[in-house]
Amino acid sequence: xxxxxxxxxxxxxxxxxxxxxxxxxxxxxxxxxxxxxxxxxxxxxxxxxxxxxxxxxxxxxxxxxxxxxxxxxxxxxxxxxxxxxxxxxxxxxxxxxxxxxxxxxxxxxxxxxxxxxxxxxxxxxxxxxxxxxxxxxxxxxxxxxxxxxxxxxxxxxxxxxxxxxxxxxxxxxxxxxxxxxxxxxxxxxxxxxxxxxxxxxxxxxxxxxxxxxxxxxxxxxxxxxxxxxxxxxxxxxxxxxxxxxxxxxxxxxxxxxxxxxxxxxxxxxxxxxxxxxxxxxxxxxxxxxxxxxxxxxxxxxxxxxxxxxxxxxxxxxxxxxxxxxxxxxxxxxxxxxxxxxxxxxxxxxxxxxxxxxxxxxxxxxxxxxxxxxxxxxxxxxxxxxxxxxxxxxxxxxxxxxxxxxxxxxxxxxxxxxxxxxxxxxxxxxxxxxxxxxxxxxxxxxxxxxxxxxxxxxxxxxxxxxx
Numbered sequence: 072x073x074x075x076x077x078x079x080x081x082x083x084x085x086x087x088x089x090x091x092x093x094x095x096x097x098x099x100x101x102x103x104x105x106x107x108x109x110x111x112x113x114x115x116x117x118x119x120x121x122x123x124x125x126x127x128x129x130x131x132x133x134x135x136x137x138x139x140x141x142x143x144x145x146x147x148x149x150x151x152x153x154x155x156x157x158x159x160x161x162x163x164x165x166x167x168x169x170x171x172x173x174x175x176x177x178x179x180x181x182x183x184x185x186x187x188x189x190x191x192x193x194x195x196x197x198x199x200x201x202x203x204x205x206x207x208x209x210x211x212x213x214x215x216x217x218x219x220x221x222x223x224x225x226x227x228x229x230x231x232x233x234x235x236x237x238x239x240x241x242x243x244x245x246x247x248x249x250x251x252x253x254x255x256x257x258x259x260x261x262x263x264x265x266x267x268x269x270x271x272x273x274x275x276x277x278x279x280x281x282x283x284x285x286x287x288x289x290x291x292x293x294x295x296x297x298x299x300x301x302x303x304x305x306x307x308x309x310x311x312x313x314x315x316x317x318x319x320x321x322x323x324x325x326x327x328x329x330x331x332x333x334x335x336x337x338x339x340x341x342x343x344x345x346x347x348x349x350x351x352x353x354x355x356x357x358x359x360x361x362x363x364x365x366x367x368x369x370x371x372x373x374x375x376x377x378x379x380x381x382x383x384x385x386x387x388x389x390x391x392x393x394x395x396x397x398x399x400x401x402x403x404x405x406x407x408x409x410x411x412x413x414x415x416x417x418x419x420x421x422x423x424x425x426x427x428x429x430x431x432x433x434x435x436x437x438x439x440x441x442x443x444x445x446x447x448x449x450x451x452x453x454x455x456x457x458x459x460x461x462x463x464x465x466x467x468x469x470x471x472x473x474x475x476x477x478x479x480x481x482x483x484x485x486x487x488x489x490x491x492x493x494x495x496x497x498x499x500x501x502x503x504x505x506x507x508x509x510x511x512x513x514x515x516x517x518x519x520x521x522x523x524x525x526x527x528x529x530x531x532x533x534x535x536x537x
Contacts, residue, residue: 072243072250072536074279076528077118078103079504083442084110084135086504088254088279089119092222093245099127100239100254100279104138104169104195106416107444111180111192114139118531122147126219129154130256131236132161132321138169141196141204149207153219155227156210157235157362161321164358166201168351172417213237226273231259231266232478233322234358234365240273250536254279257504258480258488260289264326265359265381267367269480271491276498277536280489282505283440283479285513295475296330300339302436302471307343307405312432314406315468317420317447319413320352323439323476325359327409328382329370335384342386346399348410348419350391356382400426413438414445421446425459433468438476443506482516489517499524501534 072092078085078101085105090098097119105113121143129152130136140152140162154162173195181191211217216226222244227237236259241252253275261268290298306314318324324347334340347353360382363371374381390396396419399408410420424446427433441447449457450470456463480488500522502510507527514525528534 072245073533074252074277074501074536075119075531075533076501076503077531078105079135080528080530080532081505081507081510083283083440083504083506085113086130086136087117087139088503089124090241090243090252092243094222096126096220096222097124098219098223098241099124099143101130101136101256102127102138102140102143103136104134106135106414107442109444114142114195115192117143117146120147122149124148124150126150127152128219128225128239129158129162130230130239130254131233132158132165133233133257133319134165134169136256137162137166139195141166141170141200144204144207145196145200152204152208153211153217153225154208155213155235155237157358157365158237159205159208159210160358160361161234161355162208163205164351164354165321166204167198170196170198170201176417228272229267229270229365230256231261231263231269232257233259234266234362238269238272240275251276252279252536253277255281255488257281257283257478258485259478260480260484261487263367264329265322265367265370266365269488274493274496276496278489278492278497278500279503280485280500281479282485282502282510282513284477284481284509285485285502285505285516286509287474287481288483289477289481290473290475295473296334298473299330300334302434303343303407304341306432306434306469307407308341310432311405312430312434313408313427314434314436315420315423315427316407316409316436316438317413317415317424318409318411318438319478320349320355320411322359322478323413324349324352324409324411325356325382326476327438328356328387331387331407332381332384333373335386343405343407345387345407346390346409347387348390348396348399348408348423352409352411353389353391356389396422399423413447414441415447415450416445421459425464427468428457428459428464429467431467431469435468435470437470437472439474440477440479482513485513486516486520494521494523497522498537499526502527
């Protein structure tokens, strides 16, 4: 059996890992979009022939794990796509939104390429391709072994990263022996405010493990609510500015709203308006409400007490229309604006940042992972000037970071997650979904823990699994 790494290899986005069995069956684990600056060309080609893929198995719905699925389908993939029920529901929203973004962005990108004499890019996919992709999805349950084909079975375990996120344990039969391959997807954090904690997984021979925060530790969880409240009071009450929060539409937006809901229920939140300005976030919140089976016991108890609905309180306003969104930029009223995307690379959040980045009273609060080349990554690194919508903007607004809202486990949490394994039986750990410098640090930490063979695959590298 072979494995090929066609994405998220020494970088964070574009998750695509191709298993090729001894009989030639091709199983693709995730089919993600490369995100960030200068990734348009990377998303045009897969590194393999889409029509030759037999099956796709998804870890979760984030675009960097699902965003090229419609292109895979458009280029000839006709097989089933296995994922959890919540992942299917979220992917329906996210892929539809992605198709619209692709189509809207393409004209602008090609106009610039034409001026430079470069080859024009073709549209990645359409909303019709998305509809066909969703039709090929088959929902599976957590902790229920399913037969993918005669030689391969799969077992999904909850990773607590986003709603419906799963790690995938594969058993591949080769003659009289079985090879156990585990793909972590993205690993969530223990004691998430909304979701269940990541759960143990069956013993594996080979582990494909994410490493996004493989060199970092998050701040203590106990400080999150009080830290958020201090920022709100200082920016919105004392400075009379706006608190702009780029947040992914799935889970991070809802976790922020839940924290603010709790502060409001406790009587601590100042009487200021909170806006969730993203049609996708509004729809995602409705999907989340439909999947309480993914919730942890604490939020279920909170809901049963009747203190709030967790995602709604009197001063919270969900915005869908463009007109209402534009009014927020013109309004002088102090407020909190939560808007997608989390890396500030697309969507309405870019407009909010562009309109407030020069105001010293305002604050941009980064609450999750941002790739270094994204707008959010540039702000996080302390850039004094950024480029938005073709114009340079001086960064005068305060930029703060609260990584405790991150959906990714830090290195100690990943090590704890892997502790369910007998190290001596793990033949190799492949580190994916991380920047190379981070992966090299994490590799050393895993070696100190006693793991013997750790590899950092290169893009399109093929490795034999025995």
